Amino acid sequence: MLKRTAVILRALFGRRRFEESLTDELRFHIEEYTDDLVRGGMPRDEAERRARIEFGGVETIREDCREARGLRLFDELQQDVRYGLRVLRKSPSFTGTAVATLAICLGANLTIFAVVDTILLRPLPFPAPDRLVRVYNTYPKADVPDDGASVTNYYERRGRIAAFSALALCREGTAIVGDPGSVEREPVMRVTADFFSMLGVTPAVGRSFTEQELDPDSARVAILTDGFWRQRFDRDPAIVGRTVRVDGVERTVVGVLPSSFRFLSSKARLFLPLASAPSDRGPQNRHSGSSSQMIARLGPGVTIDAAQAELDAHSAAMEAGSPTAKMIADAGFRSLVMPLHAEHVAAVRPVLLFVQAGAICLLLVGGVNLVNLLLIRATARAREMAIRQAIGGGRARIVRQVIVETMLLSLAGGLPGIAFGVVGLRLLDSLGVATLPLGAQVAFDVRLAVLGVAFAGVVGLAMTIPVAWYSLRGSTQPVLSSESRASTSSRGVQRLRHGFLVAQVALAFALLFAAGLLALSLRRVESIAPGFRPANVLTGEISLTVRAYPDTAARRAFVSRLLTDLDGRPGIAASGIATNVPFSGRNIKSATAVAGYVPAPGESIRGHYARGVGGRYFEAMGFTLIEGRFLDPAEIQRGERVAVVDEDFARHYWPRASALGHRIFPGPNVGTAREAFTIVGVVSAAKQTGLIDRESTGTVFYPYSSVFDTELFVLARTTMAPERLASTLRDALRAIDPSLGIGNVQSMDTRIADSLVTRRSPAVLAAFFSAVALVLTAIGIYGVVGYAVAARRREIALRIALGATPGRMRRTFVSMSTRLVGAGSLLGLGAAWVAGRAMQAILYGVPPMHLPILVATGLLVAAISIGACLIPAVRAARVSPTELLS
Amino acid sequence: MLILKAVSLKPLHGYGVLLRIRQISGNALDIPQGSLYPALYRLETQGLIVAEWGQSENGRRAKYYTVTADGRKRLREETAGWNRLAAAIAAALDTTPDEV
Numbered sequence: 001m002l003k004r005t006a007v008i009l010r011a012l013f014g015r016r017r018f019e020e021s022l023t024d025e026l027r028f029h030i031e032e033y034t035d036d037l038v039r040g041g042m043p044r045d046e047a048e049r050r051a052r053i054e055f056g057g058v059e060t061i062r063e064d065c066r067e068a069r070g071l072r073l074f075d076e077l078q079q080d081v082r083y084g085l086r087v088l089r090k091s092p093s094f095t096g097t098a099v100a101t102l103a104i105c106l107g108a109n110l111t112i113f114a115v116v117d118t119i120l121l122r123p124l125p126f127p128a129p130d131r132l133v134r135v136y137n138t139y140p141k142a143d144v145p146d147d148g149a150s151v152t153n154y155y156e157r158r159g160r161i162a163a164f165s166a167l168a169l170c171r172e173g174t175a176i177v178g179d180p181g182s183v184e185r186e187p188v189m190r191v192t193a194d195f196f197s198m199l200g201v202t203p204a205v206g207r208s209f210t211e212q213e214l215d216p217d218s219a220r221v222a223i224l225t226d227g228f229w230r231q232r233f234d235r236d237p238a239i240v241g242r243t244v245r246v247d248g249v250e251r252t253v254v255g256v257l258p259s260s261f262r263f264l265s266s267k268a269r270l271f272l273p274l275a276s277a278p279s280d281r282g283p284q285n286r287h288s289g290s291s292s293q294m295i296a297r298l299g300p301g302v303t304i305d306a307a308q309a310e311l312d313a314h315s316a317a318m319e320a321g322s323p324t325a326k327m328i329a330d331a332g333f334r335s336l337v338m339p340l341h342a343e344h345v346a347a348v349r350p351v352l353l354f355v356q357a358g359a360i361c362l363l364l365v366g367g368v369n370l371v372n373l374l375l376i377r378a379t380a381r382a383r384e385m386a387i388r389q390a391i392g393g394g395r396a397r398i399v400r401q402v403i404v405e406t407m408l409l410s411l412a413g414g415l416p417g418i419a420f421g422v423v424g425l426r427l428l429d430s431l432g433v434a435t436l437p438l439g440a441q442v443a444f445d446v447r448l449a450v451l452g453v454a455f456a457g458v459v460g461l462a463m464t465i466p467v468a469w470y471s472l473r474g475s476t477q478p479v480l481s482s483e484s485r486a487s488t489s490s491r492g493v494q495r496l497r498h499g500f501l502v503a504q505v506a507l508a509f510a511l512l513f514a515a516g517l518l519a520l521s522l523r524r525v526e527s528i529a530p531g532f533r534p535a536n537v538l539t540g541e542i543s544l545t546v547r548a549y550p551d552t553a554a555r556r557a558f559v560s561r562l563l564t565d566l567d568g569r570p571g572i573a574a575s576g577i578a579t580n581v582p583f584s585g586r587n588i589k590s591a592t593a594v595a596g597y598v599p600a601p602g603e604s605i606r607g608h609y610a611r612g613v614g615g616r617y618f619e620a621m622g623f624t625l626i627e628g629r630f631l632d633p634a635e636i637q638r639g640e641r642v643a644v645v646d647e648d649f650a651r652h653y654w655p656r657a658s659a660l661g662h663r664i665f666p667g668p669n670v671g672t673a674r675e676a677f678t679i680v681g682v683v684s685a686a687k688q689t690g691l692i693d694r695e696s697t698g699t700v701f702y703p704y705s706s707v708f709d710t711e712l713f714v715l716a717r718t719t720m721a722p723e724r725l726a727s728t729l730r731d732a733l734r735a736i737d738p739s740l741g742i743g744n745v746q747s748m749d750t751r752i753a754d755s756l757v758t759r760r761s762p763a764v765l766a767a768f769f770s771a772v773a774l775v776l777t778a779i780g781i782y783g784v785v786g787y788a789v790a791a792r793r794r795e796i797a798l799r800i801a802l803g804a805t806p807g808r809m810r811r812t813f814v815s816m817s818t819r820l821v822g823a824g825s826l827l828g829l830g831a832a833w834v835a836g837r838a839m840q841a842i843l844y845g846v847p848p849m850h851l852p853i854l855v856a857t858g859l860l861v862a863a864i865s866i867g868a869c870l871i872p873a874v875r876a877a878r879v880s881p882t883e884l885l886s
Numbered sequence: 887m888l889i890l891k892a893v894s895l896k897p898l899h900g901y902g903v904l905l906r907i908r909q910i911s912g913n914a915l916d917i918p919q920g921s922l923y924p925a926l927y928r929l930e931t932q933g934l935i936v937a938e939w940g941q942s943e944n945g946r947r948a949k950y951y952t953v954t955a956d957g958r959k960r961l962r963e964e965t966a967g968w969n970r971l972a973a974a975i976a977a978a979l980d981t982t983p984d985e986v
Binding site for chain 1: 900920928942944948
């Protein structure tokens with residue numbers, strides 16, 4: 001078979017050689033024969049004549065030889081391609097429309113598919129990635145759905161749960177990396193020794209961490225990512241053993257990860273051991289998970305359910321006899337096993353699927369539109385096809401011609417479609433794709449380009465079917481006779497065309513409706529008040545090192561100097577610090593005990609957001625005071641035991657009384673009077689994780705020195721555009737401590753806008769898709785009505801000659817298209833209903849059948865349709881009977 | 887089969903094949919000259935013979951066909967098949983009324 005292909009290919013590519021050699025060979029034969037005849041005594045002339053006659057028709061033999069070599073198919077194909085190109089070139093407006101339609105529709109699909117593929121479909125880059133799971137603690141009744149997993153969990157579970165062949169813990173964070181003078185705040189990840197082996201990753205250079213390095217005393221080691229190694233060490237091959245300064249401490253590099261290493265959406269550039277003192281691994285810390293994540297690998301053949309059952313049994317055994325057992329049970333505690341990849345992208349899955357569905361819808365509209373245009377063209381060429389059939393053109397040959405033309409068209413659209421896809425991904429970047437989970441890894445690659453070409457081919461073939469069917473349909477005779485009289489085309493084709501148009505209108509209707517729903521939902525979400533005034537607030541994140549700021553006094557001194565400096569700078573109205581700000585993406589809740597509060601039987605203690613604040617935090621963030629007073633900067637500095645709570649918190653515990661004067665305790669237990677914090681103020685409730693947070697469970701604000709964290713947010717209310725003060729913030733910090741870096745300098749408005757990416761981007765995309773779909777529909781209507789007018793010119797002329805007014809002719813065609821658009825819209829209504837219901841998961845506060853949007857959609861579709869059909873209809877009215885009938 | 891046989895004896899050009907077939911069949915078989923070439927091309931496409939340009943006995947450039955290993959195999963198979971068929975037919979034709 002292979003040899004055979006080689007022979008054919010040689011003949012194809014050395015075509016000229018093949019032909020010459022054939023000529024020579026045949027000539028040789030005839031000459032030899034002639035010679036033989038002459039030798040036999042025949043005169044030369046007579047011999048030549050005899051030889052030729054006996055040999056037979058040279059051209060026929062040549063053709064037979066070509067066919068024997070399997071070349072005929074290619075010859076004909078070449079003819080078809082050449083003919084197809086000529087036909088396409090002859091009608092540039094049709095070809096242009098078709099190519100543009102395909103390019104946009106394919107490009108949009110490729111772009112969206114690139115995102116869907118990267119985020120949802122492509123397996124994580126580890127061996128057997130479907131065996132990886134995340135294990136996390138949930139306390140639903142305390143309103144803490146996801147609290148990570150604790151160090152205690154790790155040491156209690158490791159090696160004890162047979163369902164997991166490996167188990168590891170990791171914790172994301174930031175660190176100040178580099179020597180004084182050239183420090184940078186870098187994302188880092190702290191991991192247990194088995195983290196990399198659990199994932200199935202071996203360092204490209206050096207080794208991973210050892211068990212011993214999880215001990216704080218011997219944890220001064222680090223593993224670099226390939227990027228960090230390249231940028232900081234210029235890929236030094238002798239990297240192992242060199243040191244890197246992290247948070248002011250020298251660490252020895254023990255390994256470098258492969259360049260392909262990527263763990264979910266982590267941006268970590270440096271990996272450190274997740275070290276903990278053995279005393280911190282005890283039961284008292286079992287439920288202080290929060291910032292660490294447990295990742296496990298299921299053993300061979302173990303299902304998630306089996307692992308869950310074993311984990312449940314283990315959790316129950318650990319909790320048995322614990323003093324906090326009842327409290328934990330009341331909170332609805334359970335440790336859940338979830339597939340790592342699916343759980344990581346669960347939040348964006350419905351949105352991505354919706355956008356992909358929208359893109360496919362657009363492709364359908366475009367495809368149907370093209371088929372209609374092709375059908376119209378085929379009708380115009382029906383005579384050509386009929387004649388070809390009548391004079392013996394094979395049916396197969398005609399179908400092949402149709403296929404070749406359509407494929408040429410779809411490939412011509414496919415290549416710019418790929419280019420459009422590349423541009424589309426750039427545009428998507430500005431819509432915030434990189435902020436989605438795994439979104440930073442979205443990129444256009446060769447695989448996608450190949451897919452694009454293949455997809456164009458499939459679309460082309462699909463479009464061929466109705467056109468080929470039409471071209472072959474029925475016997476040739478009626479077509480020849482009917483078309484020669486230039487009357488209307490046959491009913492079947494007309495019905496097919498009209499059916500396609502109706503489908504197109506319906507799809508465009510549904511797309512437009514969906515876009516309307518998304519836009520309305522976005523507006524509803526954006527109009528939610530966040531509970532503070534986000535305009536003109538600039539925020540930045542800093543990390544203090546425990547080494548440089550070992551105690552409360554040092555930290556207080558730092559905060560005091562920083563805020564005094566900031567308050568003195570022009571453009572800053574108020575500044576403050578906080579251990580967390582709303583929309584930061586860190587949403588850890590912790591238990592708070594309230595003195596004197598008697599929970600109902602079975603009621604759980606609740607998780608609340610706890611913030612340490614300093615300076616004029618409340619003024620800077622723009623909170624509204626409901627009752628009492630804000631914390632005073634001076635009393636915060638003194639570390640007085642006072643607190644401010646928000647409305648949600650106050651309403652939960654004292655629905656009918658004032659919260660002022662009550663005493664609360666950070667943590668699950670009511671402590672002694674000396675440990676209590678007295679509530680001195682109630683402020684407006686702020687959205688913490690997103691604008692559509694359900695009623696939040698409340699936030700408590702303590703003086704920062706009581707709940708200190710080395711990760712701090714600096715914030716400032718500005719009197720000008722906040723972004724313009726970013727450098728002021730950096731300067732102030734550098735003046736106080738040049739070894740500190742500041743990261744994520746963003747205005748609160750930006751943070752809120754970023755939290756809406758999964759709402760805004762689909763709305764923008766849907767708007768784009770429906771706009772394109774509407775334009776395509778308009779083209780479709782124009783094409784179909786325009787064709788009807790052109791095909792019936794003679795009839796129109798006749799009717800006008802017989803007394804029909806031009807207005808009446810115009811009405812005939814407008815009403816024809818109105819009927820079609822009406823049917824399409826009715827069908828679209830059904831599709832819109834389905835779309836609205838399917839989209840409930842990604843909508844906010846919008847019912848599936850929102851009437852005003854429905855009406856607006858209908859009106860827009862109607863307006864565009866009538867506009868599109870008016871042009872050919874007016875042309876119909878202008879048909880001059882004298883011109884046509886004479 | 888005859889063409890394969892002819893070129894299996896010695897590399898031949900097209901005209902030579904014609905003469906050789908005529909010769910080995912004792913002038914009994916005479917293929918129409920023109921139809922020889924499509925057959926040669928088909929065999930070449932199937933990889934049963936290969937062609938090469940060379941010098942003919944009288945100094946002209948001619949295309950010589952040689953049988954390949956596949957071609958020999960095919961020839962053996964077809965010869966065997968033909969012999970079986972011929973034997974079967976011969977046996978059938980030799981049948982006398984008493985043997986029925």
